[in-house]
Amino acid sequence: MGGRTDTDVLVVGAGPVGLAVATRARAAGLDVLVVDRRAGTLDKACGEGLLPGALRSVRELGADPPGHPLTGISYRAPGRNADHRFVAGPGRGVRRTTLHAALRARAAEVGADFVHARVTALRQDAAGVDVELVPRGGAGDGVGDVTDADDRRPGTLRARWVLGCDGLHSTVRRLAGLDVRPGWNGDRPSHRRYGLRRHFLVAPWTDLVEVHWSPHAEAYVTPVAPDVVGVALLAPRAVSAAGFDTLLRTQFPELAARVGAAQAGPLLGAGPLRRRSQRRTAGRVRLVGDASGYVDALTGEGVRVGLAQAAAAVRHLDDPAAYERAWRTATRDYRALTTGLVAWASSPARGAIVPAAVRLPRLYGAVVERLAR
Numbered sequence: 001m002g003g004r005t006d007t008d009v010l011v012v013g014a015g016p017v018g019l020a021v022a023t024r025a026r027a028a029g030l031d032v033l034v035v036d037r038r039a040g041t042l043d044k045a046c047g048e049g050l051l052p053g054a055l056r057s058v059r060e061l062g063a064d065p066p067g068h069p070l071t072g073i074s075y076r077a078p079g080r081n082a083d084h085r086f087v088a089g090p091g092r093g094v095r096r097t098t099l100h101a102a103l104r105a106r107a108a109e110v111g112a113d114f115v116h117a118r119v120t121a122l123r124q125d126a127a128g129v130d131v132e133l134v135p136r137g138g139a140g141d142g143v144g145d146v147t148d149a150d151d152r153r154p155g156t157l158r159a160r161w162v163l164g165c166d167g168l169h170s171t172v173r174r175l176a177g178l179d180v181r182p183g184w185n186g187d188r189p190s191h192r193r194y195g196l197r198r199h200f201l202v203a204p205w206t207d208l209v210e211v212h213w214s215p216h217a218e219a220y221v222t223p224v225a226p227d228v229v230g231v232a233l234l235a236p237r238a239v240s241a242a243g244f245d246t247l248l249r250t251q252f253p254e255l256a257a258r259v260g261a262a263q264a265g266p267l268l269g270a271g272p273l274r275r276r277s278q279r280r281t282a283g284r285v286r287l288v289g290d291a292s293g294y295v296d297a298l299t300g301e302g303v304r305v306g307l308a309q310a311a312a313a314v315r316h317l318d319d320p321a322a323y324e325r326a327w328r329t330a331t332r333d334y335r336a337l338t339t340g341l342v343a344w345a346s347s348p349a350r351g352a353i354v355p356a357a358v359r360l361p362r363l364y365g366a367v368v369e370r371l372a373r
């Protein structure tokens, strides 16, 4: 094949990373089509903390979503806590729906087009990629809010490049042959970790992101609005199977009492969290964001790292080896720090994490500053 294409860049996935890719590709003068299997304002299980570096990257894209200021991170266990406040100004707690609306509005403003469909097949040659799209009805896939129906365009589209920004369980990664091994992501089933997230109608009592540590789970508490606090629970499968409410009540009774019973919005889940890819490029296909690999939500860095990848992917569209190098550079610290912390959290020495943060405030502060970059 060859010749005519329908668009320069087909972005699969309208999460924050896909929308960042779309905005940057438009700034580079490229035609952009964004396809997502869900319509409307997209929600996702997320801790919703934009640490200072992530907030900076969002603003660089031309978006400034409202939320609640975040001035630092507090590691907490019963009877003790280690607090560190960001040196270079605050981050922001932002509802995923608010972040999506702001980034999507920005991408549309600079001329990206949107299609509501699911990608089911890819074929590529030297000049482009043919992508099969199955149109979706008005209903979503059950994992997010669906508030309106976008336009639908079925059939096959041809793009010069396809950027797979389709999240943890990336279809593009599988179709491009970039899964590590079909059905396997390098994690033992007993070590697989999951995330669950719920919002509570309660006025924030702090400007810190609180990370509560129990013997078997972590609770991320992020203020996101004057009257809303988000709680994301992270735990291995056997523990998270108890469900959000039981987990919160049994592992974090003080926190459960503090957030109260007034819940807001849907309960969402995600996992298993650890995902890997063989490479980030295959011909004219690139993987970006969670689709390219993910370690864990424990360090709250997904959006920052994903937005850095988005910039690199567009900058190096013509040079897959350069994108691969840039991806490694952009993710190196995240992969090392998060892998190390998850290993510690999964070990018998888990109970030493908060005491160590309390005892070694300079080290704890240095780690938090690293996350805040």
Ligand SMILES: Cc1cc2nc3c(=O)[nH]c(=O)nc-3n(C[C@H](O)[C@H](O)[C@H](O)COP(=O)(O)OP(=O)(O)OC[C@H]3O[C@@H](n4cnc5c(N)ncnc54)[C@H](O)[C@@H]3O)c2cc1C
Pocket (backbone or CB within 6 Å): 012, 013, 014, 015, 016, 017, 018, 035, 036, 037, 038, 042, 044, 045, 046, 047, 048, 049, 050, 051, 054, 117, 118, 119, 120, 165, 166, 167, 168, 169, 170, 171, 172, 194, 195, 196, 197, 232, 233, 270, 271, 273, 288, 289, 290, 291, 297, 300, 301, 302, 303, 304, 306
């Ligand atoms: C519990 C939890 C807490 C977290 N807390 C934080 C935090 O506090 N701060 C932070 O920065 N990060 C956090 N993260 C990580 C962050 O949520 C992700 O890194 C980020 O959402 C990645 O964005 P993305 O655009 O790559 O993927 P996603 O946001 O997952 O978007 C992927 C999109 O692709 C679409 N899609 C999937 N398959 C197809 C298909 N076949 N065809 C068409 N569309 C498709 C989906 O509908 C979706 O909209 C957390 C993650 C979890 C699980």
